[in-house]
Amino acid sequence: MLTVLTPVPGTAVAMSEVDDPVFAQGMVGPGVAVRPAPRPQEAVAPIAGRVVKLHPHAFLVLGEGGRGVLVHLGIDTVKLDGAGFATLVEEGAEVEPGTPVIRWDPAEVERQGMSAIVPVVALEARADAVADPAAGEVAAGDTLFRWA
Amino acid sequence: MAQRRVTVESKVGLHARPAAMFVEAASKAEGQVTVAKGEGTPVSAKSILAVMGLDVRNGDEIVIDVEGEGPEADALLDRLAEIANAD
Known part of the structure; x- marks a missing residue:
């Protein structure tokens, strides 16, 4: 059982509430989304592993047993071309759960007219592999779900 | 084996959303489907x-290989190329 931490503070909601059908329908994978608190913050690593992909607005940590967790900061935020996002580690870095990875401000994303919701996705997991999903208020580093 | 070379026009490349759509389309094929970068x-x-x-x-070039020949393989290659180029 892999414990996946919430990368950002805010409100945990079901993936189906994400305003993007590709995430909402679980096409990327199952998981839990977080509506982030509207203030500048650091998104932290949800699991231990290697940051195999790092974009200003998203990152993928590959952990033990080849399990990958994708953290996507907002929807369509690729269009911001990194403006308002600062990466705090290099791609390929080894991280511990809770290591800060990206600094960003969800309130600024919302001001640009985009959703700042943060899907946290268990890549290639079966839908029923996500257990004990958090709901309601969460702080960065709290348990978001368990991956069976 | 049907093959297509595509220069990826998707702004984000084959990342979260286009990657998921690409994989979903490829997974519908019965045979093997592979993709390589250059x-x-x-x-x-x-x-x-x-x-x-x-x-x-x-802007990267990808090479998509689909097991089999004929219209089905071509249709899948068309679809995968379309996803790689959508925004």
Whole structure:
């Protein structure tokens, strides 16, 4: 059982509430989304592993047993071309759960007219592999779900 | 084996959303479907982890291989190329 931490503070909601059908329908994978608190913050690593992909607005940590967790900061935020996002580690870095990875401000994303919701996705997991999903208020580093 | 070379026009490359759509389309094929970045090692186009791990960015060339021949293989290649080029 892999414990996946919430990368950002805010409100945990079901993936189906994400305003993007590709995430909402679980096409990327199952998981839990977080509506982030509207203030500048650091998104932290949800699991231990290697940051195999790092974009200003998203990152993928590959952990033990080849399990990958994708953290996507907002929807369509690729269009911001990194403006308002600062990466705090290099791609390929080894991280511990809770290591800060990206600094960003969800309130600024919302001001640009985009959703700042943060899907946290268990890549290639079966839908029923996500257990004990958090709901309601969460702080960065709290348990978001368990991956069976 | 049907093959297509595509220069990826998707702004984000084959990242989260386009990667998921690419993998979903590829997974509908019965036979093997692989994708490679340029002359790199092909990976399964049915694995989102593998596809995202390729780190395909806007402007990169990818090589898609589909097992089989004929209109079905061509239709799948058309669809995959379309996803790689959508925004």
